[in-house]
Amino acid sequence: MPMNLTSQHLQRLAxxxxxxxTSAEEAQLLTQIDAAxxxxxxxxxxxxxxxxxxxxxxxxxxxxxxxxxxxxxxSEQAFKLAPAVxxxxxxxxxxxx
Amino acid sequence: MHNLTLSQLAKGLANKxxxxxxxxxxxxxxxxxxxxxxxxxxxQNETAALEQAAAADxxxxxxxxxxxxxxxxAYKDNICTTTEPTTxxxxxxxxxxxxxxxxxxxxxxxAGAVNLGKTNLDEFALGTSxxxxxxxxxxxxxDLEASPGGSSGGSAVAVAAGLAAAxxxxxxxxxxxxxxxxxxxxxxxxxxxxxxxxxxxxxxxSLEQAGPIARTAEDCALILQAIxxxxxxxxxxxxxxxxxxASQLANPIKGIKIGLPKEYFAVDLQPEVAAxxxxxxxxxxxxxxxxxxxxxxxxxxxxxAYQVLGCAEISTNLSRYDGVRFGYRCENPEDLDxxxxxxxxxxxxxxxxxxxxxxxxxxxEENYAKYFISAQKARRLISxxxxxxxxxxSGQVDLLLTPACLAPAAKLSETxxxxxxxxxxxxFFQAANLAGIPALALPLxxxxxxPVGMQLLGPAFSEAKLLNLGHQLQTAHPEHIIFLDKSVxx
Numbered sequence: 001m002p003m004n005l006t007s008q009h010l011q012r013l014a015x016x017x018x019x020x021x022t023s024a025e026e027a028q029l030l031t032q033i034d035a036a037x038x039x040x041x042x043x044x045x046x047x048x049x050x051x052x053x054x055x056x057x058x059x060x061x062x063x064x065x066x067x068x069x070x071x072x073x074x075s076e077q078a079f080k081l082a083p084a085v086x087x088x089x090x091x092x093x094x095x096x097x
Numbered sequence: 098m099h100n101l102t103l104s105q106l107a108k109g110l111a112n113k114x115x116x117x118x119x120x121x122x123x124x125x126x127x128x129x130x131x132x133x134x135x136x137x138x139x140x141q142n143e144t145a146a147l148e149q150a151a152a153a154d155x156x157x158x159x160x161x162x163x164x165x166x167x168x169x170x171a172y173k174d175n176i177c178t179t180t181e182p183t184t185x186x187x188x189x190x191x192x193x194x195x196x197x198x199x200x201x202x203x204x205x206x207x208a209g210a211v212n213l214g215k216t217n218l219d220e221f222a223l224g225t226s227x228x229x230x231x232x233x234x235x236x237x238x239x240d241l242e243a244s245p246g247g248s249s250g251g252s253a254v255a256v257a258a259g260l261a262a263a264x265x266x267x268x269x270x271x272x273x274x275x276x277x278x279x280x281x282x283x284x285x286x287x288x289x290x291x292x293x294x295x296x297x298x299x300x301x302x303s304l305e306q307a308g309p310i311a312r313t314a315e316d317c318a319l320i321l322q323a324i325x326x327x328x329x330x331x332x333x334x335x336x337x338x339x340x341x342x343a344s345q346l347a348n349p350i351k352g353i354k355i356g357l358p359k360e361y362f363a364v365d366l367q368p369e370v371a372a373x374x375x376x377x378x379x380x381x382x383x384x385x386x387x388x389x390x391x392x393x394x395x396x397x398x399x400x401x402a403y404q405v406l407g408c409a410e411i412s413t414n415l416s417r418y419d420g421v422r423f424g425y426r427c428e429n430p431e432d433l434d435x436x437x438x439x440x441x442x443x444x445x446x447x448x449x450x451x452x453x454x455x456x457x458x459x460x461x462e463e464n465y466a467k468y469f470i471s472a473q474k475a476r477r478l479i480s481x482x483x484x485x486x487x488x489x490x491s492g493q494v495d496l497l498l499t500p501a502c503l504a505p506a507a508k509l510s511e512t513x514x515x516x517x518x519x520x521x522x523x524x525f526f527q528a529a530n531l532a533g534i535p536a537l538a539l540p541l542x543x544x545x546x547x548p549v550g551m552q553l554l555g556p557a558f559s560e561a562k563l564l565n566l567g568h569q570l571q572t573a574h575p576e577h578i579i580f581l582d583k584s585v586x587x
Contacts, residue, residue: 013454017412018419018434020442025450032451037458042401043471046478053473054480056303057289057533058557062332070330077196083426090421095433 005034098123099259100580103168103316106262110157110167117157117167120262121150121211124169128213128260136227136235137254138171141214145180149211156209164319164343166209171261173252174215175222176307177296178202181212185298186230187220189424189444199296200331201265201307201324208323213261217251220446222272222300223411224248225523226509229448234509237280238581239547243506246276252310253280257581263311263320269301270403271526274538274552277310279506281540281548281579283567284310285317286526288557289533290335292321293328299414301407302333304530313578314537314567318342321560337558345561346568351385353566355553356486356494360396361525367504370549373541374500377551380574381498386566391494393482396528398475403527405459405472412456415449480532487556496566497554501525501538505547529554537563539570540579548579 010030014021021029075088084091098106098120109115125143132138146169153167172178175185177195184190198206206212219229227235227250235250237243238258245254249266253276256264266273268286277284285308292307299305309320325339357378366374378388420426420440427443430436445453459468486494502525529536537553555563571577 009458010454013457014438017416017453017457018437018441019445019450019453020438021450022442025447028447029451029454033455033458036404036451036455040401040405040459040468040472043398043405043468043475046398046471046474047467049474051474051477053470054477055473056333057480057531060290060335064332065329074196078422081193081196081423083420083424092421093430093432093436 102312117150117153140181169211171255171264175298200293219248222248246279248272269305278550284538295331356391361499369544395478399528402472402475408456501552
């Protein structure tokens with residue numbers, strides 16, 4: 001069952017996720033996402049049912065570990081992975097006039 | 098040597114029939130000859146592999162080896178290593194080199210295993226055939242035109258083609274089990290929290306687990322033994338003690354009760370697959386297993402719940418790729434927004450984009466309760482279905498047996514592109530990820546020259562029982578172990 005996803009809504013999602021799309025991609029994704037959304041409609045009848053949501057597979061409590069330093073500083077290695085770096089700062093286009 | 102199981106290779110190493118260096122050279126040579134055709138590996142570091150092998154030989158000579166010392170393994174390329182790039186088969190991470198190794202790699206290194214290289218996958222492990230890999234699809238060694246399955250397709254192909262003794266994959270919704278089945282191998286998705294996820298390229302945080310792909314259940318047991326256990330650096334790992342898996346493989350299975358969930362059999366199985374499945378049931382009965390029909394009434398929610406929760410987690414996890422700190426950056430960005438959107442737009446493939454967009458749709462304020470919370474409710478119901486059949490009452494069972502494919506691998510050119518087709522390919526697998534339970538895929542035999550398989554499911558932390566059953570079946574009925582006994586078809 002098609003959900004009639006609109007181009008406007010797709011552009012909203014692309015904006016929220018900072019995902020640049022070409023017009024050809026947009027046309028293809030409209031069809032594919034629309035078809036995918038119809039699959040999730042089968043969950044609609046659960047919205048009003050009193051079932052406790054399950055977030056992780058098990059309801060186990062996650063315990064924090066002891067507050068001890070275990071990691072060495074690997075920032076030099078991390079900066080080597082960055083596309084542009086200067087004086088231990090990541091470079092991006094100017095955002096303040 | 099490539100026609101031996103991992104445990105046979107371990108015996109060969111221990112008996113000094115060959116050295117780890119010789120074994121590693123053998124597999125590296127086979128990769129050189131066949132990888133251009135099969136596309137199983139994305140990157141290999143021969144020097145590092147041979148150094149590890151030489152160190153393993155010294156350990157073995159000193160009589161200090163483990164079952165894995167000197168065994169050459171392959172790692173799916175979404176598992177962080179420091180000797181090769183970790184690309185996740187994406188342009189986004191084409192040149193990424195992790196500053197640390199994944200905990201499971203650290204454990205296998207400590208056990209003396211040799212890293213043969215990083216295997217191909219669907220981009221960010223999102224797919225069922227490796228067709229979405231930035232580096233092109235892997236090829237099924239049983240038929241080069243057939244899908245190798247995915248997303249851990251390269252890991253399965255490497256083992257099936259005899260390019261590695263065994264491999265590691267990850268499974269978010271069937272990504273170890275489906276390629277294992279389509280390549281005639283045994284694949285284990287452990288219980289959620291059994292194996293550390295630290296150092297996996299995060300995609301489906303609440304769903305994914307790493308595990309072995311190997312020839313036999315015994316081989317899987319040896320690998321699981323090395324990688325299972327609590328990791329202080331991954332709070333989702335369990336403190337549950339790790340069992341001695343190998344020592345339980347020989348346990349007789351007489352009296353074990355196996356459930357056949359009717360929802361998993363209400364599908365259109367190809368008659369040849371159904372016949373092999375029937376033969377496997379009879380093999381189990383001959384070993385003393387009792388088979389009974391059971392019901393998992395909320396199975397029909399699994400595909401939708403998996404899509405919603407999986408895409409929501411993908412959308413969130415992949416938001417870290419912004420072109421600033423690491424990964425691909427577009428040329429000459431006009432401003433920060435342009436940098437973000439063009440870097441992501443140019444580096445992510447179509448399947449990844451689709452799932453990010455779907456996930457963000459489900460997480461919109463107006464959709465959150467309708468889809469996201471409903472999917473978590475479905476997850477509860479699916480999980481309770483399993484708890485019910487694995488409970489302690491009189492109608493309960495020890496394990497479940499299900500099909501694992503409708504038919505042998507489709508042609509790569511016909512592999513699914515839409516969500517519905519992906520859901521069909523993953524139908525047998527996703528519920529186990531939602532419930533966090535372990536699952537073992539086993540070969541059934543060949544249909545028209547292509548492997549098909551079956552699946553066993555068990556309650557949380559029942560890996561020993563699953564591997565025991567798999568081992569007993571493979572020992573008594575060798576047709577449940579498949580070797581590609583021919584060279585690659587042209």
